[in-house]
Structures are given as structure tokens and as C-alpha cells.
Amino acid sequence: MADDRMERLRREGRIAIVGASLAGLRAAETLRAEGFTGELTLIGDEPYEPYDRPPLSKGVLMGLASPEHTDLPQRWEIDAKWRLGVAATGLDLPGRRVLLADGDDVEYDRLLIATGTRARPWPNEAEAALDGVLVLRTRDDAVRLQQRLKAGPRRVFVIGAGFAGCEIASACREKGIAVTVAERAGAPLVGALGGVIGAVSADLMTENGVDLRTHVTVTALEGDSVGRVRAVHLSDESVVEADVVVVSLGSLRNTEWLTGSGLGAGPRGIACDAGCRAFDFRGIVTDDVFVAGDVARSPHALFGYQFLSLEHWGNAVAQAETAAHNMICLPADRRPHLWMPAFWSSQFGVNIKSVGVPPMGDDLMIVQGSLAERRFVGVYGHQGRMVAAVSFDNTRWLEFYQRQIERGAPFPVEFPTVDRRPEGRQPVAADFPDPSLPTHAPGVTLSGYSPADQQLVFTPARH
Amino acid sequence: MRLVVDLNKCQGYAQCAFLAPDVFVMHGEEALAYDPRPDAEQRERVARAVAACPVQAITADGLDAPSVRAETAEGGAVPATVTPREVVTVEARDGR
Structure with a gap:
């Protein structure tokens, strides 16, 4: 009976994937590779086919690749309906429908949520709107930043010394551009690797000519009379003149569209079990909604069953493959997501x-x-x-x-x-x-x- | 032709940078940078790099032109008519 139902799902079911980036693409490929022949819809808010993000802060800024040309190779013919450039705006859980920004909806038998994260914007909106204040997460962001770097800025100011901030500073130095990096903690990378390793990173930056300021926060971004950023004010009362400011303060998880849907989604992501099935707000696992990638938060047996949110490229790939597998198999054949971070x-x-x-x-x-x-x-x-x-x-x-x-x-x-x-x-x-x-x-x-x-x-x- | 390198797997053996130096570049001693969409004339070299990678970290599509046709690429004459979705290598699953 259950076998028949699964067979029908695999043959003619409807699967929707919200999020058309690395995790969404790899899940779609896995579904087809494992024999799903039904209707597959990929929904993405960006107007582009899935592209790779890591090069955007590395090879692209170094001039080795074009920001418009980091599209991901496709490992399998996925024969999907693409809904690109249209954000998902809501989820009707009992009605099994994803609501779209253009008023349309997509019905599903199985749903995969892979909406990922976005760059945390500068909190002061007026300052964030100044010409020359940028973030780096998407392809469009990378185009803007690359244009600014090509124009030969006098100084780039990077707010936040996480991995992305450090990579941006590295690319600037390689191009001979003066760069200041401000970090609230005592060294770069301390959140990810701790202060001992952070100190090594600090030396590396300083030796390469980065003006590194630690134990400081940015208190204000100052614009000129025509709305271009011209200086950055710091909590130690120093002022640094810069014509490009890159806000590199980590990311926010894209879960707002699920508000009120009944799923256990919030600022920390969407909780799911080790089989990638989403929890609803009661903490009860769903059977038809799956999660993968940066937006997911799942328990890991190796690390005390703690719920881990991993904003890692490899996690997006592995979790998407596991989620896709579990979406179209019988319960006994489900696999846990046990990827080593x-x-x-x-x-x-x-x-x-x-x-x-x-x-x-x-x-x-x-x-x-x-x-x-x-x-x-x-x-x-x-x-x-x-x-x-x-x-x-x-x-x-x-x-x-x-x-x-x-x-x-x-x-x-x-x-x-x-x-x-x-x-x-x-x-x-x-x-x-x-x-x-x-x-x-x-x-x-x-x-x-x-x-x-x-x-x-x-x-x-x-x- | 599109490619991606799984840099978790990459161990900096630099075989790709040797075989397709216009596509893969070592950045320092073991970090790899690459062009995710190389020109069609790089196809043969990229195919060799994909095959030579000791940890099979490179995935590329659009490499299915037979090597006979790639030879004509010396004259830049290979038409970009290969189906872009044809897959050459599929990364090994880690089996868990």
C-alpha cells in the first residue's frame, strides 16, 4: 500500500523546490538521478540559473573569472519548470501550495525548502543607501563590487573580519588597493576559529598591508553632498576616509516568507530532523516538507545531537542529496544527514x-x-x-x-x-x-x- | 562549458594548473583559483585536467566533444553546439 503510493509519487508526483542555488540544483539532479519522473518545479528569487557563490569573493575579485559567469555545471538533465526571478511569498501547509510574488501558486506533493541566506545589510538604512556602500552575496553584488574595484578607489573599508571580509581585503591588496578592515572582536575569524588562530590571521593581514582595526565598531558612515560615502566613523573616535564600504556582517536566513505558515522557521533557520524533514511550530516532524542548505538546522549525532546550522558549500550539496533521496523513498530506506562539517x-x-x-x-x-x-x-x-x-x-x-x-x-x-x-x-x-x-x-x-x-x-x- | 571544483576535496596537487594553466591557477602554495566558464578552446585541456585530478574534485559539463573535434579547436573552429548538460564526471558520493 505504502509501496504503491511511493511508486505513484516517484512516477507522477509533483515536487517543488524553493531556492534555485547550489542546494536546490543538487537536489533536483538527485531526484532525477534516483528515478523521479514526475513534475519538478524550481523557484528562485534571482533571475539567474544556479550559480556558484564562493568564486565571487575570490577568483572573481582577483580578475580570474567574470561575476556573470559562475553558473554551476549540471550533473544531470533535470527537466524542471523554472520559476526564476519570482520569490516565494508564502506557504499553505494544509493546502500543499507555495505562494509566489506574482500571485501564482505551485502545488506540491513534496516540498524542499532551500532558500539559503542573504547578506546582513548595514542597519542604518540612510547610510546603507549611500553610493559606494555594498554587500557581497549575490552575482549582482559581485558585479557592483568588481566595478568599484576596477575604478581604482582610494581606499576600501570592510566592516567585519569574517571569512568573506578577509577574502575581500585579500583581493584588494592583490590589486594594490588600500584597505581598512574593522572588527568588533580582538582578531579576524574568531567566531569561526577562535582567538589563537585569529591572531595568525591578524598577522597575515597586517603583513600584507591591510589596515586592521580590532576591538572597534563602526558608529556611522558619512556621505558627501551628492550622497556618496566618503568616511567611516569608528567607536574609538577615529575617522577613516574611504570611497567604497563593504558591509560584511554575516548573513540572515531567508525564512520570513514562512511566517505564519506553521513551520518551525525563524531567524535561526528551519529546524529539521536528521532526515531533512522540517519540524512544524509544535516540534512535530512533517512528512512532506524537507529542508537543505544554509537555511536548515539539523541534529548531528557526532556532535551530541546538537542542531547545527552550517553555512558551508559542502553541506548544501550533501544535505540536498540526502533530502532528495529521502523525499522519494520508503521510510526504511531513509538516510540521515551525517555530513562532516x-x-x-x-x-x-x-x-x-x-x-x-x-x-x-x-x-x-x-x-x-x-x-x-x-x-x-x-x-x-x-x-x-x-x-x-x-x-x-x-x-x-x-x-x-x-x-x-x-x-x-x-x-x-x-x-x-x-x-x-x-x-x-x-x-x-x-x-x-x-x-x-x-x-x-x-x-x-x-x-x-x-x-x-x-x-x-x-x-x-x-x- | 561550465565547471566547479569541490575545494573541500581539493588538496592542491596542481595537476589542473599544469594541464590547463589559463583556467586553473595556484594562489599561494596550495589554494586553487579557477575560471568557472572557460573559453571553448580550453575544452581539451580542461578534459585532461578533470581526468588527471588525483582526488576527482573537478566537475564540468559541456566537455562531451570527442577529442577528434577538439583537435580542430587549434583553429578555433569547434562550434559551441555541444549540449551543455552532458555530464562528464559525477562526483563520488561519500557513501554515507
Whole structure:
């Protein structure tokens, strides 16, 4: 009976995917590859076919690629109805319909939500509207930023030293453009990698001629008489003249369109189970609504069943494939999304890669190489276990550490390693910021309850 | 021709940068930068790079022109009529 229903769904069902970027595309391909022959609709608010975003802050700014030409290769003929340039504005959960901005609607038997995130805008709207104030997330953003950089600005000011901010600063320096980076924390990348590694990044930036300002916030953007940005005011009362300001303050999850729909969606994303099925607002899992990519938040068995939101390229691919598989299979054949978190960044000629969940770590050991040489592997530990590793120009070792993390290897690291230095014999505090304080681009957000660890630690927010 | 590199998999062996230097560039010692939509005349070189990648991190479409036709690319005469959706490599799933 259930078999018959699934067979019919696979043959002539209707599947809608909201979000036509990496996760949406990979899900569509997987559905077809696994034999779904029904009606497939892809809905995207941008007017473009799925394109890749990581090059926008790297190869594109370096002049190696055009911002208009980062379209993703398609691994499978997906034969979909494309609704591009039309945002989804609502979800009728009982009626199984997605409502669109143009007044149309799309009915579905299975829905995948992959609406991702958008750049967090500068909070002061009048200042954000000044000519020369930009963000970088989409292809159109990249076109604008590239034009500004080509015009030879006197100084670029980057607000926020997360990965994107650092990559933008790196591209500016490569083009010989003066650049200032302001960061609220004590160093770049502290939300993602902690203060010890952040200090390495700070040295790297300073050595490459970046004017790095830490422990400061931007208090105002000043425009000239014709509405062009001309200066940035900082909390230490200094003023920096700049004709381009890039706001790089992380991202906001695109869940507003689901307000009132009954799904468990909010600013932290859409909660789903390990099988990618969305929770409704009661915390009860749905059977026909699935989530994947940056907008999803799902429990990970390896990390104490905490709900992880992973704004990582590889997560979008893996979660989309799992969601697509689970959408069209019998319950017994469902797979959990157990992807090992991983990301990369390249800046100032250094390749930074990570596996696991660094912000979960309390302590850090440099197990190979040295911080001073900026070629090393660092391992993060939490409650006696290895939970993450980071490499600077040492990527070939990372897979080994990934296997260790998967096996719950002990921390401090007990085995001998190649190129271990005296500094790597003892763990040091990884120095992550207080999680109740805002960081610009944590990359990973830890939240939710863990059945394995019922301790509740109350950290008062500081305003 | 469109391509994407899974930079989680990439380990900086630089085979692609050697085989198709106008498309793939090493940035520092192990970071890779690339042009996601290379010119058609790069097809043969990109195909070699895809095949040579030790960790199979490169996915490209539009590479299905047989090598005989690609030879005529020396004269720049390969028409861009290959179906863009034909897939050459499918990344290995990680099996979990």
C-alpha cells in the first residue's frame, strides 16, 4: 500500500523546490538521478540559473573569472519548470501550495525548502543607501563590487573580519588597493576559529598591508553632498576616509516568507530532523516538507545531537542529496544527514581549511607545523574528544583528522605526529568569544538541547 | 562549458594548473583559483585536467566533444553546439 503510493509519487508526483542555488540544483539532479519522473518545479528569487557563490569573493575579485559567469555545471538533465526571478511569498501547509510574488501558486506533493541566506545589510538604512556602500552575496553584488574595484578607489573599508571580509581585503591588496578592515572582536575569524588562530590571521593581514582595526565598531558612515560615502566613523573616535564600504556582517536566513505558515522557521533557520524533514511550530516532524542548505538546522549525532546550522558549500550539496533521496523513498530506506562539517577559504595566498565544528572546541593543540610559519594543523577538543581540526597550507593531512573526529578520538591528542613542535605538546585555550555576544560571521551556530548532555548553562546577554 | 571544483576535496596537487594553466591557477602554495566558464578552446585541456585530478574534485559539463573535434579547436573552429548538460564526471558520493 505504502509501496504503491511511493511508486505513484516517484512516477507522477509533483515536487517543488524553493531556492534555485547550489542546494536546490543538487537536489533536483538527485531526484532525477534516483528515478523521479514526475513534475519538478524550481523557484528562485534571482533571475539567474544556479550559480556558484564562493568564486565571487575570490577568483572573481582577483580578475580570474567574470561575476556573470559562475553558473554551476549540471550533473544531470533535470527537466524542471523554472520559476526564476519570482520569490516565494508564502506557504499553505494544509493546502500543499507555495505562494509566489506574482500571485501564482505551485502545488506540491513534496516540498524542499532551500532558500539559503542573504547578506546582513548595514542597519542604518540612510547610510546603507549611500553610493559606494555594498554587500557581497549575490552575482549582482559581485558585479557592483568588481566595478568599484576596477575604478581604482582610494581606499576600501570592510566592516567585519569574517571569512568573506578577509577574502575581500585579500583581493584588494592583490590589486594594490588600500584597505581598512574593522572588527568588533580582538582578531579576524574568531567566531569561526577562535582567538589563537585569529591572531595568525591578524598577522597575515597586517603583513600584507591591510589596515586592521580590532576591538572597534563602526558608529556611522558619512556621505558627501551628492550622497556618496566618503568616511567611516569608528567607536574609538577615529575617522577613516574611504570611497567604497563593504558591509560584511554575516548573513540572515531567508525564512520570513514562512511566517505564519506553521513551520518551525525563524531567524535561526528551519529546524529539521536528521532526515531533512522540517519540524512544524509544535516540534512535530512533517512528512512532506524537507529542508537543505544554509537555511536548515539539523541534529548531528557526532556532535551530541546538537542542531547545527552550517553555512558551508559542502553541506548544501550533501544535505540536498540526502533530502532528495529521502523525499522519494520508503521510510526504511531513509538516510540521515551525517555530513562532516568542512569549509575552506583562501586569503593572502594561504589556504585555510577546516573539518568538524571548531566553535564547539574549548582547547586547541597545534599538532603539526607552527603558527609562526603559518603552516600547521590545529586540533580542537571538547570534553576529552577531538571535535574539529583546522589547517593552514596543510590540507593533505586534514582527512586523517576527519577520520579521528568521526571515531571520537581522545583529546589531548595522544598519538605522535609528523613535524610536532614544542609549542604543540600541550593544549591551549582556543579562545572563542562569549557565545552570547554577537559575532559577525560565526559560520556555525550551535543551539538546541542534547539528549547526551542535559546540562544547562545560563550565560546572561550583555547589552 | 561550465565547471566547479569541490575545494573541500581539493588538496592542491596542481595537476589542473599544469594541464590547463589559463583556467586553473595556484594562489599561494596550495589554494586553487579557477575560471568557472572557460573559453571553448580550453575544452581539451580542461578534459585532461578533470581526468588527471588525483582526488576527482573537478566537475564540468559541456566537455562531451570527442577529442577528434577538439583537435580542430587549434583553429578555433569547434562550434559551441555541444549540449551543455552532458555530464562528464559525477562526483563520488561519500557513501554515507
